[in-house]
Amino acid sequence: MISRDHPRYHSLIQREMITEAWRKGILADSGMIAHGRGEAFDYLLGERTTEPAAKAIRAAAAALLLAKNPVISVNGNTAALVPGAVVELADAIGGKIEINLFHRTEKRVRLIEEVLLENGAREVLGTDKLLYIDDIKSPRATASPDGIYSADVVLVPLEDGDRTEILRKSGKTVITIDLNPLSRTSRKASISITDNIVRAIPALIEAVRELEDLSRDELELIVEEFDNLENIRETLKLIDLRRYNPEL
Numbered sequence: 001m002i003s004r005d006h007p008r009y010h011s012l013i014q015r016e017m018i019t020e021a022w023r024k025g026i027l028a029d030s031g032m033i034a035h036g037r038g039e040a041f042d043y044l045l046g047e048r049t050t051e052p053a054a055k056a057i058r059a060a061a062a063a064l065l066l067a068k069n070p071v072i073s074v075n076g077n078t079a080a081l082v083p084g085a086v087v088e089l090a091d092a093i094g095g096k097i098e099i100n101l102f103h104r105t106e107k108r109v110r111l112i113e114e115v116l117l118e119n120g121a122r123e124v125l126g127t128d129k130l131l132y133i134d135d136i137k138s139p140r141a142t143a144s145p146d147g148i149y150s151a152d153v154v155l156v157p158l159e160d161g162d163r164t165e166i167l168r169k170s171g172k173t174v175i176t177i178d179l180n181p182l183s184r185t186s187r188k189a190s191i192s193i194t195d196n197i198v199r200a201i202p203a204l205i206e207a208v209r210e211l212e213d214l215s216r217d218e219l220e221l222i223v224e225e226f227d228n229l230e231n232i233r234e235t236l237k238l239i240d241l242r243r244y245n246p247e248l
Contacts (some may be wrong), residue, residue, distance in 0.1 A: 009040060011047070014081060014198060027101035028110045031076045034158065041179035042196050044239045046246070049203055052234040053195040060175045060191045061207035061221040062154070066152035067173070069131075070095035071125075075102070076194055078157045078197060079112045084119040084142035084193030085201040089155075091120075092208045097144045098147035099126035133166060156185075157197050164188045177201070179237045 018035045021027040021193075046226075049057070064070050070093050072086055090097050099112050113124045130142035131149050143149040154167055157177040165188045167174045176189040177200045186192040193200050211219065 009169060017080050021076060023113060024167070025107055026115065027076040027080055028219060030103065035077060038179040038196070044242065045179070045194065049195050050201050050235065050238055052231045052238065053193055053200070054158065055226065056193040056231055057203045057207050058202060059103065059202055059223055061175050061211050062222040063153055063191060063209060064095065065177060065208060066216065066219050067093070067095070069151045070153045070155070071102045071151040072097050072149045073148060073154060073156040073210045074098065074112065074116065075100060075158055076108065078110065079115050081198055083115045084202045085205065088118065089201055089205050089208070092205055096147050097121055097124055099124060100143070107208060119180055128172050134169070142221070151160065160218045181232045185227070186232060190228065192232060194232070
């Protein structure tokens with residue numbers, strides 16, 4: 001039992017969730033490594049949603065509300081940490097949920113589908129009838145014809161850079177959640193949210209509800225005014241300043 005008074009309480013709870021998902025077969029071994037890498041960046045960010053992240057979340061919410069066919073891509077880490085929040089976000093934007101895995105096995109697909117359905121998902125794509133996306137050189141090249149393949153806006157939490165780049169080249173708006181602001185995923189995405197997924201998805205839900213009554217013109221202006229590379233630069237400046245003052 002982890003005491004709520006422990007200064008690392010939330011981080012330790014997330015570790016337990018990741019470890020449990022690995023034990024159940026939801027998470028691949030490398031997913032644990034990826035979580036640890038993200039945790040290190042979260043330390044540098046102060047384990048909170050920064051101002052640049054909040055800007056990106058607002059722009060992402062506007063882009064999702066503007067979308068004709070928004071899709072949320074789910075991997076093992078996402079299913080381990082925020083399955084209920086993913087379902088809630090999909091409902092809020094009228095979007096779809098699709099499983100997409102690098103280390104794909106039928107067992108993992110089935111287990112993640114079960115987790116999402118248990119958390120209220122009415123439909124989960126990415127389990128069968130998949131098409132290949134041209135030019136992607138990884139096992140994540142497959143996509144559902146009704147989901148990511150035909151989506152105009154894709155939210156890809158904890159994504160790999162090659163697919164992000166190809167999805168952008170195919171004309172899609174790609175929103176990522178990645179704690180590493182220097183990753184190819186962050187740099188190639190349309191909108192990069194440099195934040196922990198356990199904070200970012202609930203914040204996205206809140207932002208969607210805040211913006212859902214705006215006109216299309218107002219939503220488009222929010223997206224147009226967002227500069228992803230400048231936002232990443234602001235994040236890196238904040239990390240650098242925290243070297244001298246960790247309380248920032």
